[in-house]
Ligand SMILES: Nc1ncnc2c1ncn2[C@@H]1O[C@H](COP(=O)(O)OP(=O)(O)OP(=O)(O)O)[C@@H](O)[C@H]1O
Ligand SMILES: CCCCCCCCCCCCC/C=C/[C@@H](O)[C@H](CO)NC(=O)CCCCC
């Protein structure tokens with residue numbers, strides 16, 4: 001234990017019951033004593049999960065109030081867990097215990113020591129946050145969710161927030177890219193995956209700008225981002241939140257932010273020719289998922305239901321697309337997408353991923369330059385090629401579990417191992433494809449089907465078969481056609497931008513009219529974390545642990561309910577009570 005922290009032990013009262021309370025520095029325990037001083041049940045709270053320590057009897061909701069006779073009392077607020085049936089993760093709520101001491105002096109000693117322990121053992125807690133609320137995301141409840149559930153918790157924890165309620169798409173991204181962020185420890189979005197994506201682009205872009213690195217070069221090791229991202233779920237899918245927490249619950253998210261949890265996340269950069277198009281973490285999908293997104297955009301008014309409706313429509317349209325998928329396999333010795341493991345909090349596969357820890361090692365850079373130096377050529381690398389007609393081609397950096405699919409697109413994928421899972425669904429009969437889709441909603445293995453293959457990869461390239469190349473971009477640049485304003489992709493105003501927008505409109509039109517026209521479209525569109533991409537022939541590269549979220553991954557359902565040992569994250573060093 002650190003020098004300035006003392007071990008405290010005392011007999012304290014909670015209501016009418018007497019407890020033996022012990023503060024070791026790392027843990028606060030209190031054990032109920034019966035009349036003969038025999039120990040009964042013990043509650044153990046890691047100090048790192050204490051939200052706040054207040055003098056007197058304090059209530060958070062509806063308003064904080066302090067009892068009149070507060071001299072000998074103090075209140076501890078902390079993280080309390082209940083297991084969630086849907087994911088196996090935990091829902092977190094605010095626990096509160098009011099202690100009574102025999103004297104005011106002892107009370108002051110407990111409050112001082114607890115606050116000191118909190119400062120010493122939770123150094124990464126945020127003090128100041130920049131919060132973006134999308135008032136129109138999901139069921140349009142973002143503002144209410146923040147004000148009623150989240151703001152009171154931040155206030156209790158002493159976090160000061162600058163809140164921006166957005167008035168347009170990409171406002172949050174632009175703010176992060178351009179405004180002064182001095183003093184902020186993290187950025188928070190209240191919204192869905194689209195809002196998360198804005199923060200992701202802002203934070204990555206800003207970090208590379210400051211490091212003087214080009215985001216367009218897929219061979220480059222990008223600078224990992226220090227500014228943490230927090231997600232208060234208030235969207236339609238909330239996939240990133242669900243896959244990193246195991247639940248989509250605003251209070252759980254707020255508590256992870258307050259205690260300063262930190263979960264690294266792999267990010268996939270998507271490139272077209274020599275330009276970055278977008279970043280993605282949960283889905284880069286062609287065929288079914290692209291068509292569903294394109295269709296769903298017509299039905300935004302339906303809210304979250306638009307995906308179910310569009311999913312059914314696209315399924316009934318029974319489409320498949322020709323293409324060539326090339327991928328660069330990850331090291332099969334480390335893990336594989338069918339090893340039946342799950343990436344849980346403190347995951348050993350992710351911890352072993354050293355690429356991000358040693359980004360300048362000669363091996364890492366030569367591997368990438370040899371594989372990426374010649375986009376059109378396979379001469380040096382060990383790219384694998386798969387050609388055919390596909391129902392869907394999907395790439396995901398993580399499991400992409402969400403309420404619709406509790407185990408996700410790839411249940412054994414890892415959040416921070418520097419790889420993504422590539423799922424190739426070849427053309428098959430409608431019942432086969434329905435079986436594949438349906439298995440996402442159950443625990444049955446969606447990869448155990450003859451027309452499905454899954455690979456753990458570092459990079460993917462997609463091209464159209466010869467003769468069907470995506471050459472509209474060239475035409476568009478020559479024609480100089482730019483009829484209407486569109487959402488600005490990267491490099492607004494450049495040739496790539498012009499080409500991208502035009503090609504995007506044509507593809508979107510093609511993808512959409514396939515539902516009603518008799519002639520099926522030959523080209524689908526890419527869904528990139530819920531955004532339609534303006535290009536078909538793309539290159540994707542996985543960047544290991546590029547960003548950090550206020551999260552800790554999905555907690556193992558077998559962990560003790562009053563907090564898991566952080567030893568697996570390397571922070572306990574054998575000192576926590578679970579390892580003593
Ligand atoms: N004030 C605003 N007006 C219009 N669009 C906005 C505004 N603020 C943010 N947006 C955009 O709205 C899009 C969707 O928002 P968000 O992700 O919060 O909700 P969602 O689409 O319902 O959820 P999900 O992405 O999980 O499906 C985002 O891409 C974001 O860029
Ligand atoms: C017979 C039952 C069939 C049920 C089919 C269930 C299949 C569910 C798989 C879920 C995969 C979610 C992947 C996440 C994508 C998000 O980044 C993105 C942005 O929010 N969402 C969509 O594109 C929305 C895309 C929605 C696709 C359905």
Ligand SMILES: [Ca+2]
Nearest residue numbers: 266397414419
């Ligand atoms: Ca990964």
